[in-house]
Amino acid sequence: MTEEKPKITKAAKSKVNSGNRKLILAAVIVVTIICGLVLKAFFLDPRSTDEQLAAIDAELAIPDEENAAVYYRRFFSDPNNAAILDDLYDYTPSAYCGPWADEEYPELAAKLEKHRALIQTLHDISEMKQARFPVYPEPGTDWWEMLSYMRRVTFLLSWAAANDLAEGRTDAAFSKYECQLRLPRQLEQQPGTIHNLVGIAIEAVAYGNIREAVMRDETTPEQLKSLERILEIPTDRVEGHAEIAARVERLIDDKEWSQLPLTGKLKHWWNGRNIRAERAEQKRRQRLIHLRLEATRKAIPILFALRRYKDKTGAWPNTLEAIEPKLPEQILIDPQNDGPFVYKRNEDGFIFYSKGPNGIDEHGSYRSPADDYPSWASKINNTPEGNVEKQEE
Numbered sequence: 001m002t003e004e005k006p007k008i009t010k011a012a013k014s015k016v017n018s019g020n021r022k023l024i025l026a027a028v029i030v031v032t033i034i035c036g037l038v039l040k041a042f043f044l045d046p047r048s049t050d051e052q053l054a055a056i057d058a059e060l061a062i063p064d065e066e067n068a069a070v071y072y073r074r075f076f077s078d079p080n081n082a083a084i085l086d087d088l089y090d091y092t093p094s095a096y097c098g099p100w101a102d103e104e105y106p107e108l109a110a111k112l113e114k115h116r117a118l119i120q121t122l123h124d125i126s127e128m129k130q131a132r133f134p135v136y137p138e139p140g141t142d143w144w145e146m147l148s149y150m151r152r153v154t155f156l157l158s159w160a161a162a163n164d165l166a167e168g169r170t171d172a173a174f175s176k177y178e179c180q181l182r183l184p185r186q187l188e189q190q191p192g193t194i195h196n197l198v199g200i201a202i203e204a205v206a207y208g209n210i211r212e213a214v215m216r217d218e219t220t221p222e223q224l225k226s227l228e229r230i231l232e233i234p235t236d237r238v239e240g241h242a243e244i245a246a247r248v249e250r251l252i253d254d255k256e257w258s259q260l261p262l263t264g265k266l267k268h269w270w271n272g273r274n275i276r277a278e279r280a281e282q283k284r285r286q287r288l289i290h291l292r293l294e295a296t297r298k299a300i301p302i303l304f305a306l307r308r309y310k311d312k313t314g315a316w317p318n319t320l321e322a323i324e325p326k327l328p329e330q331i332l333i334d335p336q337n338d339g340p341f342v343y344k345r346n347e348d349g350f351i352f353y354s355k356g357p358n359g360i361d362e363h364g365s366y367r368s369p370a371d372d373y374p375s376w377a378s379k380i381n382n383t384p385e386g387n388v389e390k391q392e393e
Contacts, residue, residue, distance in 0.1 A: 053248070056248060066128070066129075068128035068130065069132055069186075071128065072150070073143070085153060087111070088112075091111065092108075095205045096209075099162050100162055101167060102163070123176070127182060131190070132190075133187075136248065136252055137194065150187075158176075161209060174213070174226055174230065178233070180203075180206035182233055183202050184198075184200065200293050204293065213227055214227060214307050224307065288336075294336075295334055295354045298332075300375075305327055306352075309322060309323055336355070336359075341353065351376065353372050353373060353375055353376075354373040
């Protein structure tokens with residue numbers, strides 16, 4: 001009588017296969033870690049990420065007395081200044097506001113008058129030509145907090161400038177726009193994404209204010225020239241900026257990786273494909289933000305030309321062709337889609353906008369899924385049904 005071989009159930013097979021998979025996974029992880037250590041030992045920079053980031057800071061360093069970042073740090077770290085700015089921020093809830101007289105907001109007007117020297121100090125620091133912030137402003141440090149303050153103080157400058165306009169202090173208002181534009185110019189000197197994104201946010205506010213000033217009926221031709229001079233503030237990027245920026249971003253990734261617990265690293269490794277997709281999407285969004293800013297930079301000179309045409313003829317032109325000879329050809333090309341900007345007359349004046357990344361004229365609508373980007377509009381279509389609404393930007 002022959003012995004029957006014991007039957008292996010499906011459950012048992014599944015358990016064995018599961019155990020094998022775990023062993024294989026563990027072996028792969030061990031090999032990956034060993035290979036990583038070997039690579040680091042023989043091929044990669046043996047210094048820690050902190051040491052390498054510090055080396056880049058040293059490479060970019062300038063004397064403290066020439067470094068605007070040092071003065072900003074002292075300014076925002078001063079408890080008295082921080083308390084004043086926090087208090088004023090409560091009165092300035094948004095980055096945009098129309099001209100307002102002292103009698104409309106008497107309490108805020110009084111505070112702005114009292115702290116005029118503080119705003120002047122900010123302006124003075126912004127006039128310094130060079131700024132070197134740490135390439136990695138670690139979250140929770142005063143350098144990180146300072147970036148938040150720099151953006152918030154932009155709101156204060158907008159409100160103070162709006163009050164200056166209403167009270168007839170036009171030069172004082174324009175000096176605040178200048179300060180708003182110098183801040184991002186200093187941030188653009190840094191090879192890190194966070195500095196550039198904060199700079200873009202501040203620059204967008206500055207351009208919004210300048211745009212409104214250009215379109216004001218009260219703005220004189222001489223004042224238009226003053227506003228144009230503000231736009232001439234140059235960008236002064238560090239030599240080899242792109243290469244340094246790539247090194248910084250790689251090191252920041254390495255630093256964030258090193259701070260993950262083992263379980264986090266395993267999860268990160270296992271989900272590598274999803275993470276790569278998320279990073280690609282993040283890069284895509286950052287590129288769109290940059291292109292939108294570039295579109296705004298080009299749109300502003302066009303608004304100047306439109307305003308001068310109206311001052312000369314008494315009416316807005318029917319098409320952009322009327323001002324084309326007065327502008328460089330590249331100014332009229334929308335960087336978001338390499339096509340023309342859209343200009344249309346309406347009963348209140350005109351609307352002027354970019355067709356956005358998709359290059360489709362969606363009648364100025366910027367509500368998803370439409371992606372047009374308004375530069376100026378007395379009235380603009382923001383609904384799929386075609387209703388006309390006031391633009392509130």
